[in-house]
Amino acid sequence: MSCSLRPVERAHRARLETLVRDTGLFREAEVRTAVELLDEALDGDDDYRFLGAFDGDELAGFACYGPTPVANGTFDLYWIAVDRKRQGSGIGTQLVTAVEAALAAAGGRLIVVETSSRAEYDPTRKFYEAKGYTTIALIPGYYAPGDDLVIYLKDLTRWR
Ligand SMILES: CC(C)(COP(=O)(O)OP(=O)(O)OC[C@H]1O[C@@H](n2cnc3c(N)ncnc32)[C@H](O)[C@@H]1OP(=O)(O)O)[C@@H](O)C(=O)NCCC(=O)NCCS
Numbered sequence: 219m220s221c222s223l224r225p226v227e228r229a230h231r232a233r234l235e236t237l238v239r240d241t242g243l244f245r246e247a248e249v250r251t252a253v254e255l256l257d258e259a260l261d262g263d264d265d266y267r268f269l270g271a272f273d274g275d276e277l278a279g280f281a282c283y284g285p286t287p288v289a290n291g292t293f294d295l296y297w298i299a300v301d302r303k304r305q306g307s308g309i310g311t312q313l314v315t316a317v318e319a320a321l322a323a324a325g326g327r328l329i330v331v332e333t334s335s336r337a338e339y340d341p342t343r344k345f346y347e348a349k350g351y352t353t354i355a356l357i358p359g360y361y362a363p364g365d366d367l368v369i370y371l372k373d374l375t376r377w378r
Contacts, residue, residue: 219307221271221278223316228260230270233277240302243338252297255282266296269316271309278304281313283321283329291327314349322374329374335366346370 226234231253238244238252259266264284271279279300286292295317300309321329331346333339335356351370360367 219273219304219309221273221309221312223269223271223312226256226259226268226270226277226280230277231256231260234268234280237277237279237301238297238299241299242302243342252282252299255296269313269320271300271313273304277301279309279313281317283317286330289328291325293321293326293329295329295331310345311349318372318374327373327375329372331370331372333368333370334361335368336361343368343370 234256235249235253239246239249244252255266256268259268259282265287266282266284269281269283270277280297281295282297283293283295286294295314298310298313300313318329329351331351333342333346347370349372351372353368354371355367355369357367357369359365
């Protein structure tokens with residue numbers, strides 16, 4: 219399925235919140251954080267950029283990314299989420315590819331992604347690995363006992 223990609227606007231705020239919650243993967247505090255980051259982006263904070271994937275007028279997925287504070291040419295991919303019903307149909311790929319292209323065109327070097335080692339995140343980690351992201355660090359017990367922080371990296375300079 220091919221979506222049109224454009225920035226997420228205020229009109230999509232409630233839909234974004236529902237989409238994140240309905241993935242079933244995120245705690246309520248994380249859902250609130252996603253919406254707060256969107257609010258900051260809509261208020262003009264360039265540290266958080268939201269790219270939406272739309273099926274007609276409906277938000278089907280989004281990515282949130284931004285420059286890593288104090289680094290040069292390094293960006294964090296903070297969130298990527300696709301509507302549960304539409305997962306596995308290429309929307310995540312469309313989003314990550316567009317984010318990488320935008321960052322590469324702007325001179326970005328590195329994209330860093332943080333995720334969890336929990337079993338619920340197995341598909342998420344498989345997704346990043348399928349998209350060329352490499353595990354570069356792991357902090358055992360970071361989120362909770364037995365729940366490690368896994369850090370992925372994509373070096374955009376190697377794909378130019
Ligand atoms: C992770 C996520 C963003 C991927 O988006 P998607 O639209 O489902 O992914 P795509 O259909 O583009 O799949 C891309 C690749 O990932 C792999 N992949 C995706 N879902 C997978 C799954 N459940 N199991 C195994 N591999 C999977 C596929 O092999 C595919 O590889 P290919 O391009 O070589 O065929 C989406 O599934 C999602 O929103 N998950 C819940 C939220 C989440 O985990 N967000 C990331 C943490 S912030």
